Amino acid sequence: MPDEKIILGIDPGTNLLGFGVIRALGRKAEYIDMGILDIRKEKDAYAKIHAIWEFTGQLCRSYHPDILAVESPFYAKNAQVLFKLGRAQGADITAAVEAGLEVFEYAPRKAKEAIVGNGAASKEQVGMMLEKTLGVTLKAEHLDATDALAIAMCHFYEMTSPLVGKNGGKGWAQFLKDHPERIK
Numbered sequence: 324m325p326d327e328k329i330i331l332g333i334d335p336g337t338n339l340l341g342f343g344v345i346r347a348l349g350r351k352a353e354y355i356d357m358g359i360l361d362i363r364k365e366k367d368a369y370a371k372i373h374a375i376w377e378f379t380g381q382l383c384r385s386y387h388p389d390i391l392a393v394e395s396p397f398y399a400k401n402a403q404v405l406f407k408l409g410r411a412q413g414a415d416i417t418a419a420v421e422a423g424l425e426v427f428e429y430a431p432r433k434a435k436e437a438i439v440g441n442g443a444a445s446k447e448q449v450g451m452m453l454e455k456t457l458g459v460t461l462k463a464e465h466l467d468a469t470d471a472l473a474i475a476m477c478h479f480y481e482m483t484s485p486l487v488g489k490n491g492g493k494g495w496a497q498f499l500k501d502h503p504e505r506i507k
Contacts, residue, residue, distance in 0.1 A: 331388035332475025335411040343472030383422035391419035392478035
């Protein structure tokens with residue numbers, strides 16, 4: 324891993340899109356920015372998708388990230404909601420790929436587990452842990468942005484973990500295989 328990478332985290336949505344940006348400096352993460360795109364007033368579904376693609380492209384041009392970590396749609400009571408989230412995520416991924424970013428997807432549960440140690444943690448618990456970890460104050464009204472920041476931090480933890488092998492393998496066996504110099 325090079326010494327510095329910029330990670331853009333996105334919590335996709337067709338009404339509110341959250342974003343969080345961090346800088347990975349070796350094994351340390353620094354907060355850069357976070358916010359939301361509010362497109363609730365836009366009624367046309369296709370105009371919303373275009374706005375998402377355009378906004379994510381602008382984030383890529385503004386922050387010059389190396390990586391997009393995006394929350395994957397995983398569950399919805401209504402299939403239509405899941406389809407809409409998939410479209411929003413597709414717009415984010417398309418903009419990121421156009422900008423040359425590597426893309427990684429994480430389930431919300433995985434991000435909560437990475438941040439708090441509990442996949443069923445509340446959004447407020449995730450926010451409190453991010454505040455302590457990154458040394459920032461987060462506003463409660465920006466829970467979509469907090470989720471996006473959690474997705475970015477989840478990827479940071481994933482890429483700095485000694486248990487993630489050079490070829491993406493996980494576990495001690497892969498770690499020892501990748502680092503025979505560590506065996507005495």
